[in-house]
Amino acid sequence: MRDTLALIGHYYRASIRGQMQYKASLLLLTLAHLLATGIDLLGLAVLFAHFGQLRGWTLAEVAIFYGITNAAFSLADAVGTGFDRFGTLVKSGRFDRLLLRPRSTALQLAAQELTLRRSGRLLQALVALVAGTVWLGLRWTPLKLALGATAVMGAACVFVGLLVVQATLAFWTTESLEVMNTMTYGGVQAMQYPVTIYDGWFRKVFTYMVPLALTCYYPVLAILERADPLGGPPWLGWLSPLVGPLSCAGALLLWRLGERHYASTGS
């Protein structure tokens, strides 16, 4: 275990050193990423300025949903880059090299890169959280901090799970599927709002199929001290530390299955 952590540490240090070779480029790409993800926030502000409120939710409250979701995704995105780019690895046959090494392939992919420029999203998630906190006069008690932290970690696990599933599909299709973006990027976009605003089928998809509602929506409800308009019990907010790792584990099981199915394209 310690050995494994040390190995991941080595990989990440190498990845960071590599990215630091192009400091100006890294800075610009981080800024570009901040800007690109920032338009969602700007879009939110424009809509709230025009409509005033959203089914009884204020912009400050939505900012908390937004911040928790985006913080989680930025973490998952930074770790999951290896899985995200997995399609090219299969296509070129370079995945064979990973198979030769005496470590699990999932570990190697997760450790492959720690993408620093993705921190642009984390930065603006924090901005949203701080702004929401100030507007609402929210007091982060230790209990709420725990809720927020488990929500972010749980949601990050679900997102990593999604990236793993996306990569797993490439074992069969050789190509990364754009359709999976609906669950990853679509999930981030969807969870930026309280799920109560969506139609029933959509809520079900993001509760039972991809349990992001359990890791993003219910914990934030508890943080905001609001009762669930859908009538869910308050303990649902504490399920995140259970749901997140479980989805991740499920995705990794699927990964193993896919790996056994792998046939190299290269020679």
Added chain:
Amino acid sequence: MIATAQAYAAAWGARFRASLQYRAAALAGMATQLFWGLMRIMVLAAFYRSTTAPQPMSVEQMVGYVWLGQALLMMQPWYIDREILEEVASGQVAYQLLRPLDLHAHWVCRDMANRASAVLLRAVPLCIVAGIFFGLEAPPSVGAAAAFLLTTLLALVVASTLAAVVAVTTMWTISSLGVRQMVGTVAMMFSGVVVPLAFFPAWSQPIVANLPFALMMDVPGRFYTGALPLAALPLELARGAVWILVLTLLGRGLLARAQRRLVIQGG
């Protein structure tokens, strides 16, 4: 003159046929866009239900506008003919310069062909599905349909001249990723794909209406749904003509400067 026109027509035709080959990718893309469109509509509909104030467009018009935003997604200037960018990065652009064709005109032509096929491939099936299942209605009048078609053609030319400007900047930056991301982000926001431009604050309306981005989606979308009266057509056409002129001059000017100090990568 005729021979030159034939050469451009041939470049156009070759590009168009080549991009029609990727049908599976188009199908996956369509599923993704259906998902995004549905989500955007649900969010906006929830905002509509949150207020009783009169809105600049009806719910039906908003639904149509969102679907057109998805259908015309490939008009966005972050989508640029990959081969043009690769030509510059790899130095193959030198061969293009040897040809007895104007490079800027050639680029605009190729980009237009690529863009037109990409838009058509996605728009036609998407509009059929959205029309049958998801509330996209036909334009309210023949005039509105004609204005939509006319402004969509205008959008094509504006987008391709802008894309050519972005492509020229690659001659300085080699990697177009940063510039493309920046331009793409701004364009997504100010063309109405993220939030319909009608919901922007009143003070910003004169600004966003005069940016070239509004022409790429907002204007055709509003004509299609009837949110913009036919009387507005001459003004929009004039705006389009001015932007095409400005972007063409800018693209040609930059290209001329770039050619004077061109470094061909590779031996």
